[in-house]
Amino acid sequence: MSLNRRRHATDLETISVTVPEAAVEGYETAISTVCPTVGIFEFDEEERLWRVEGVKDTGHGEEELAAALALAALTTGVTAELERTYTETDGWLARTYESFPAQEVGKRFVVRGSHLDTPPDGNRITITLDAGMAFGSGEHGSTRGCLRALELIAYRKPQRILDLGCGSGILAMAAAALLHRPVLATDIDPWSVRITQENAARNGLSQLIEARLGNGWSTPEIRRRAPYDLVFANILARPLCLMAKDLSRYLAPNGTVILAGLLNTQVRMVLAAHQRCGLVLERHLREGDWGTLILRKPARF
Template sequence: MTLKIKRHATALETISVVVPEEHVEIFENALGTICPTVGIFEEDSDKNIWRLEGIKDVGYGEEELANALTLANSISGISPELHRKATESDGWLARTYEAFPEQVIGKRFIIRGTHLDDTPTPSHLVLTLDAGVAFGSGEHGSTRGCLIALEKIAHSKPKRILDLGCGSGILAMGAGALLNKKVLAVDIEPWSVRAAKQNVIRNGLRNLVICEHGNGWLSPSIRKKAPFDLVFANILARPLCKMAKDLAKNLAPGGKVILSGLLATQIPMVLIAHQRQGLKLQEKIIQGSWAALILYKPTTS
């Protein structure tokens, strides 16, 4: 196997904070204002302490970052120290490539980086992503859980499919490739939509996956195509809870939803919010510290 190392034009740095579990999503959003990807790592399992890391260009977005952290501090009531360290661009890419080998997920999927030039494992659906922006795209427990969940519900043959908060588009592509159905992929971040479109083209799925910029359930394209037979929402626990009512409203009777982006410890909170809207639990899938939930909307009698 050969690794293709490409150079980054500007100097990079890693920024990080260490916070208690209950404040993870607040500070993930803060770092995410300027970092294309934010990694979440367990720092102390006994105390439920987590480290959040993002990589960005040196000097980029300093004012936005300061404002986002000030808001996060105010909301959370804590003020974690922001750590910085220089990150060698070539070294970072090399480590990223080494940390992103071929990912075999479930029985059907393989996720591969563009840096791999060997022949992929046969008899699987292969999804290819740029390893330079692929954090959380197969090696992350929430993504793996969603793809495993997709395999489990594929027999229901959903026709109207939505990937809400699509990010890289990996779940939309997985659904399109496995089910051979059209998928609407929507994200509030323009750069995510651009990356998703590139990935869709790279994987030859332009006829199946439609990527659009939109603000969640307020998106005109989502309103036009609802109700859905299958919805992916790999976001964060609290936003999932807030959107539970809209999700139930836009899910067709008998439809299923795959929820993730939540820690296993957050399952009760997310589950209760959706059960209050009439959705039922079909299955929990645990991947490390992360969980994915398969819920369904009962058919009316």
């Protein structure tokens, strides 16, 4: 089953706003209240304007969306006009397939849609999934940064691995395939949990990946399995800052965390929050405007 075929008897709509960089995070949070995945694209490099957009069922969550947008305007000081583009599901799927060629990432990975007929590259680890309504297809700079970071730290052979906010499950699958270790993949969105399970099965990784519903570190099951040797957290800048203390607490000594979902301009804020909790910066990887941080917990903490 393609992850895009989401119980759609109705049409889809793309909702979007165009805002200055300082307002991106607020509006990304707002749109994510009703959209399972949100994309951020540079709209005007000279003016530093960004387009924040998501795809949802037409008419779904209108009251929640209106309230979230009002809050975003209040907290950012930027009132953005919401744009809507309506499309039939089949038409959206076709355009998605056309714009999703195989993505080579780093030296080890290639991410391919299920619609591709060409043989996979035998020299790379192939992850098969479809770009769609659960975040993570190998195209976005934050996902690519995480995969590159995984390559860099793989020699440490982490045993206990957590993908916090797994989306499509791409990072959990990459870690399981590269390290041959079990991965706990969690997400606050039930649809993402289901998609991760389906993608794990499609890639022959079901025995290594356990996908569970969970709200970050407040989830008892996540805390119970700590400490972790490797944690992926490809989320948003502000939630990352808020979770820094818990992350440090549940990370094993010498454990590694890969943080993403932040613009390079947000790196300093996110890094400072984690350094205050005792974590040490090892690398800052850049994929265009997007930053990925590799941090480590000292052996004696």
